[in-house]
Amino acid sequence: MIPEIGQFALVLAALLMIVQGTLPLVGASKGISAWMALSRRTAQGAFFFLSLALGCLIYSFIVNDFSVLNVANNSNTKLPVIYRIAASWGSHEGSILMWVFMLGMWSCAVSIFSKHLPEEMTARVLGVMGLVTTGLLFFMLLTSNPFDRIFPVPVEGRDLNPLLQDPGMILHPPMLYMGYVGFSVAFAFAIAALLGGRLDATWARWSRPWTTLAWCFLTVGILIGSWWAYYELGWGGWWFWDPVENASLMPWLVGTALIHSLAVTEKRGTFKVWTVLLAICTFSLSLLGTFLVRSGVLTSVHAFAVDPQRGMFILAFLALVIGGSLALFAFRAPKVGTAGTFKFVSRESALLANNVLLTVACGTVLLGTLYPLFLDALKLGKISVGPPYFEAVFVPLMAPLVFLMGIGAVARWKEATLPDLWARLRWAAVISLVAAVALPFILGRTSPTSVALLALGFAMAFWIITSALAGFFDRVKHVEGSFGEKLKRQPRSFWGMFTAHIGVAVFIIGVTAVKGFEAERDVRMMPGDSVSVGGYSFRFEGLEERRGPNYNATRGTFDLSKDGKSIRKLYPEKRIYFAHGMPMTEAAIDSGIFGDRYVSLGEPINDGQQSWSVRVYHKPFVTWIWGGCILMTLGGLLAITDRRYRVSARRDAAAPVLAPLEAVKLEKA
């Protein structure tokens, strides 16, 4: 009964979305305000039904209703309740429902927070989102229904993939999807602007907070995914350049470009065409990511659901959405793009160059990800592209990006001069260079390659920090009052940028330190043995068998010590899950601000002495990688709460400027 309610709710949501995707759009072009007004109600109604559907699915998982195929395939009576809930979005069908649910949530949010927008704009934005949602709902109902029944009803479910039975995996998909789907708002704003021909600073101001919020979610989503891979896969790596990871990185890169490009469009009224293209590309890459993950055109350690038929449906959908919007772009963009002028040395130039670099970086990731597919399709053989390619092309693109980041944050709009820039940034440059040269030697590195790597990393990190500080002192120089007042007078959008840029520096320090100083050992240990890594000593004390709710585990006890002083015990596990018979590695990590001590059990060695292959790592500053991402997210959140959005929202609501529709009417009159 409950699954049928869920199914029915999905159908109702689909019907509402058909209405939302058609009438408001027609209404907006013909000026029928009743049709336009419909969009808010349908968005809210559909969100209600989508929540109901998701609720029904979660309920089916909680009560172990194995008559639902999706539940039977992804849950088990022994699975703890929290993972049963998470299993609702762990399967292919469930994850698509989650996707659509979030799309509904964003539409609903737009319908609530768009009171100050012209009616026509709201109608178009929601109309476009309605079309996208309709497509996905039909995809779900026709090819991946989460409520499909199975008969005869199995007595026991197959259990959730053990890899996904982890706290990180409860949060990772929703966050990632919030990000992916959130870019649909920026996309819808861009399409609405192309349809309506209105593309100005106000437009940019409306789309900015939505875009930044989506970007924040995506950042957190990627961060959790990376952290999960780090401790769950047991290899101590934090990024594998796996197709699925790349699929989330690509919209992030273009989304980052979009945020900056929107800033220019809002402040200076230029880059309009470019901004619109980025908005379309960001969401297109989110859709593409879903396609790559869900269709099985690529192999990946994450490959979950593979079904060419579904792939065909998503591909057709992609062709309609992306092809349609790019065609619209090609024909309508010339009408909106009247660019302002700026000189070669200016903040605009720096931001434009950064945009191009980010886009190129995304292009290289896309190329590397799809290269195996291209070769296969052209019958040139099967290959895989690994981390060496990505590292070789990605790092050289990041270095100029970081250099321009410092300049872009300090340079004046429209026209800056080199002597002026030098005057403001000379201390930053000097400090960064000194740090880059001195630090590797102070830290005791002498081999040329590792010195070069560390120097590059430190130069980039110090350049970001010092140039951000230079920009800060520049801003407060002319503010009256005490230092505290000077700080207070800065708008939150400035603090947002500052925090996010520092986050990038923190991230770079983390990556550099891990690359330069990590130590790992892969050893065979018997109880009583010790191994030392990076100044820490790990003593293998023994093994015990432990029984978990749906697995049996072999748990090792290790004593971690430094200079003979015991710090703490670590308990890595090797688990065998009942339903899959799949062995899983649970690494044990002693985590701290200055790095992690990491131990994971490999395989037992059959020598009758209880010995195991054991991997131990010392990863200095690895936590800074994620810390940097958290700072970037915080920066984004600070920027969203900037006073000007709140004030302008109120002002627009109080005294609406002439909406284009009225303006048109006036013109005609």
Next chain:
Amino acid sequence: MKKKLLLLIPLVVFFVLAGFFVVGLGLNPREVPSPLIGKPAPTFALPDLNEPEKTVTSKDFLGQVWLFNVWASWCVSCRAEHPLLVAYAKTNEVAIVGLNYKDKPADGKAWLRQYGDPYTVSVIDADGRVGIDYGVYGVPETFLIDKQGIIRYKQIGPITEEAMRKTIIPMIKELKQQ
């Protein structure tokens, strides 16, 4: 005019990509040629599921073409391919040997009672040793083995109707004539 053409670039790029995806969907990135194809099937000597005191060995099937199907009662996908096997077994074309992989014999027998038994014989591989020899990494998997005991074809995942009709049955016919 020049500018208009520039604006068309993203669209063109996308359609080139989409073209590759259409082709890509038809390909299977997992279709890595199995190293076992063309090699002699690994030998085994395992207890019969229905009569555990009896040992069945791979040598028993020398001189005939046979299918070796890896299954388990806990495997949901096996349920999907099972009706195909049951239907095919009625034709008595070839021997179908089941490898009851990492399963409890009682569960396996109950499962066969419930869904039908297409197997000429099923053997017990409780600890999955033989599965390792055959490079099994997902259940179900099916191997087609010829009269000389050479593996000719491997199906990873459930046998689909299409694979049965277009690949497996024609191959069996051909191999039987050799």
